[in-house]
Amino acid sequence: MDETVSTSSTSTPQTRKQFPFGDFEPKWQTYWQENSTFRAANPGEPGSEKPKYYALDMFPYPSGAGLHVGHPEGYTATDILCRFQRMRGYNVLHPMGWDSFGLPAEQYAIKTGQHPRLTTERNIANFKRQIQSLGFSYDWSREVATTDPEYFRWTQWIFLQLYQSYFDPFHKKAMPIALLEDAISEEPKRQEEWIENPFLAGAHLAFREARKEGDAPSKDELRAYLDEHRLAFVSEAPVNWSPDLGTVLANEEVEEWTAKGHTVVRKPMRQWMLRITDYAQRLLDDLDLLDWSDSLKEMQRNWIGRSEGAEVRFAVKGSEHEIEVFTTRPDTLFGATYMVLAPEHELVEEITTDEQKIAIKDYQQKAATKSDLDRTDLAKEKTGVFTGAYAINPVNGEEIPVWIADYVLTGYGTGAIMAVPAHDERDFEFAQQFDLPIIQVVQPPTDDDWQGFTGNGTSVNSASKEVSLDGLPTPEAKRKITAWLEEACLGSAQVNFKLRDWLFSRQRYWGEPFPIVWKDGHHEALPESELPLLPPDLDDYKPAGDGSPPLSKASDWVNLPDGSTRETNTMPQWAGSCWYYLRYLDPKNEKKFCDPQVDEYWMQPGGVDLYIGGVEHAVLHLLYARFWHKVLFDLGHVSTPEPFKRLVNQGLILGEDSQKMSKSRGNVVNPDDVVAQYGADALRCFEMFMGPLEQVKPWSMSGVEGVYRFLGRVWRLVMAEDQEGGWISSGQIVEEPASDEVQRAVHTAIKGVTEKLEGMNFNTAISDLMVLTNALTKEKHRPKEALEALALLLSPFAPHLAEELWSQLGHEKTLAYEPWPQHDDKWLTVDEVPLVVQVNGKVRAKLQVPADADKPALEALAKEAEGVQTWLDGKTIVKTIVVPGKLVNLVVK
C-alpha cells in the first residue's frame, strides 16, 4: 500500500501531540510491572498489617473481538478507587482474570477443528495486552482463567460439595449428606445429632420405625432418598432445549439466546440440577445485608418471586383424587366457580370423562407443540377444554367444573388453580369466554365495579354453616379462612417462589466435565484425588443434535475399565464465575481453593468491598454466585454469608449517535484507536468525565479531546517547550511558598476530590481538578508544592501523566504509595463571604459581608444594600429570613 496516499486520506491531520504520552505511558507500565508495584500482601506478608480493601471487576469473557470501550468504564472506576485507597494506607487487592469457558470458542472449533484452548489462549493474550495498555493497577500475579485445569479442579471440587450435601430444613442450611445417610442407616452412629436436629430423627423414623418388622428398606430405596436430597441432583423434568445450539439452557438464559434468534423449546430430558430453590428465602432475606442499588435488589426480589398464600385441597366428585391448588387469595374461596389444571397436570387423564377424552387429548397435544413464546403471545384470547369432571369446593360443598387451559402453568405452584372470576383478571376473561358463573365475594372499598376487582376490600357472600368471612377486611379474611382450612385438614398456609431450580448441565465440549461416573444406572462422585478431571481431546466438536453431548463421542474417555461410564455433560459457563473472587485471594494454593485465614483477612467483614460490573448479570451471575457462596458458608469453607458487600452497575456506553454500539451500525469505538491518538490517561479520564458511573451515556470523540487538552494543560504547568521542540522543565516553577490564593485553590481541590472519590462522583472530581489546573495556569509563578499536590490528586485518574510529572518534579520512586494529600481548613476560611439579598424570594443584590457577621448584622447590611431600597419603597417588611453564609430574604407587602 502506498503510504503517502493512506496518510493523506485519513481524516485526522498529523498534529503534534500535546504531551508525549506515547513515550511515558509504556515506560510507566513497564516500571510498575518490573517493580511489582501493585502486588497485594496476603496475611503474614509485609503490608498485611494495613487495613485491607478488596475491589473487584466482573472478569471478562475474552472474545475474539477484543475489548470495547464499555470494559474500561468499570475497570477505570475500580482502578481509581484502588489507587486512592493505596495512597490512604490500605493493602489493596485488585485482581483480574478470564471467564474463558464459553460457546464462541467452541463454535469456532466446530468450524475449523482447532482446539478451543488455542483460540482461548490467543484471545486472552489480546485482552491482556489491551487491558495492560490502559495502566490498570492489577496484581497480575493473581491472574486466573476458568479454563485452567488448576482453576477448574476447584470448580469441580465445589460441585462435589454440592453433590455431597443436603439442605437441612430444620437448620435451614446445607449439611453433609453423610449425616442423613447415617440417620437412615440400620444402625445410626450419630444419634447425638438428632437432639439438635429433629429432621434427622424424622428421616430415621420414616425409614425404620414406621415400617413393619423385618421389612428393611432396599439399598435402592436408601440411595433414592439421598439422591432426592442432594443439592446437586439428576432430574427428568422438561427443560429448555435449543436444537440449533445443541444444548439445554437455564431459565435465566433463555431470553438472551432467543433474543439472538435461537429457538428454545420445552423438552423432557435427564439433566443435572442445583437446588437453588432451597435457598430462596435466604437469598431474599440477605439482600437486606447488602449495599446494592434498590433497583438491583428489586430485580432479584422479583426473580425470586416470593408470594404468601394457602394450599387448598379440592375433592374430585366421584373419585379418590384430590386437586391441590395454591392461592394468594384464600379469602375468595367462596367465589371459586370452576377449576383449571395445566394441560400437563398428572390428574388430567385420571379425571377426564369418556365424552371429553378426545377433546382433551387434542388440546394437550396442541399445548405441547406450542413453544413458550406462542403460549404467551396468544395471551389475548383464553383457550381451554372442560374435562367433564367436577370438584367440590371445601367451604360450601358446591360442585364446580374442572377445566384444562394453558394459562395455568405447570411449573408454578401446584399446576392447578381455583378460579375466582369475580376477582382475578385472567379468570374473569376465561369465564366470559366460556360463559362460566361469576360470583362477587369482595366488596371494593370505593364504588369501583366489583367485577374483576383484585384489590383488598371486604368479604361478602362468603358464609357457610361452618365458617363465615362476611364483613371481614381482606387480610383478616385470609387469616381466618386459612386457620379454618388448617383445622379442617383441607389446606394450609403456604409460601411459593417463582425461582426454579438451576439447570446445571450443558451439552457442550468447552466446559468443566462433571466429576461423576455412572455405575449400574447410578451416579457416583469421583474421588477428590482424581481432580482435575480433564476433558478428552476430540477430532470433531460438533454436537450430535439429538441432545447427546460431544464428550460422549470419546469412548476411551467415557468407558472406564470397571465397566462404569463418565458423565458426559459439562457445566455451564456460570460455574467458573460463581467463585473466582475467592480464588484471587489465594490463587496458587494447591491444597484448598482458598485458605480460611486468607479468606477471613480479605472478606471480613461482609465480603468484597466493592464490585463493579454490568447490570446484565442482575439475576444470573449475581444470584448463582450468592447461592454457591452460601453453600460454602454453610459447610464452613468461607467466613461470610454474602460474597459482595457493595455492588455498583456501570451504565452502558452508547455510540456517538446515542444508539447501542454494534458492528452493523458502524458506531463501535475501539479503545486501541483512542489510546493511540490520545493516550490511555485521556481515555480513562474521559470515561469518568462523561457523567455519573451508573448512567447510560453516549460516546463523544470531541469530549475525549476536551479531556486530552486538560491533560495537556496539566503537562505544560510543569513542562515547557525548548527551541528544538523538546520538553524541558518549566521555568515558571518556583520553590517559594504558595500565595494564599493558590493555597485556597489547592486545598479546595484536595477537599473536593477526596469527598467526590469517597462518593464515587468521578465526573465532578475531574471537574475539580480542572478548576485547580485553570487556577494554576493563570499564575506566572507556580509553587512546586502546589504542582506536587496536583500530581498526587490526579494520579488515580491519569496515573501515567501523574507519575511522569512526579518524577520530573524530582522524585525517584513511584507515587503509588505517597500519602494522599490532606486539606487544611485554615486555607478554606475566608474573611468575607458572598451574601444574597432577596426581596420576596427574588435576588435583588449580592454583597460581600464579613464571614463572622451575626444575624442582626446581616439583616441590617441587607436592608442597606444598594438596589434593595427601591424594592422596599412604600412597602412594609412583614418577615425576614436570615440564613448565615447564604442569604437574607425580605418579605414585603
Added chain:
RNA sequence: GCCGGCGUGGCGAAAUUGGUAGACGCGCUUGACUCAAAAUCAAGUGGACGCAAGUCCGUGUGGGUUCGAUUCCCUCCGCCGGUACCA
C-alpha cells in the same frame, strides 16, 4: 399491564439538610500570537426585550405546600430498564 428509574442550555452534565439554577467540558463567537493555518493563550456564550443600566421568563405538563421548590406532595405526558397469564 405491573415494578423500578429518569426528564435541567445547541450537546455531555453540576447544584450539602429546600436557600444565587446551569460548576466543569464540548460546540459556537470574538481577540492575541502567525505571512497563513493548526496548536496555545485571553474574553464571551440559557431565552426574550433594551444603546445601556436593567427588567421579565426559564429545570417535561398542570396544580399544591413554603418567605423561598431542579429538590417535598398530587395529576398528566414522555423516555429508559426489568418483568410478563407466577394464581
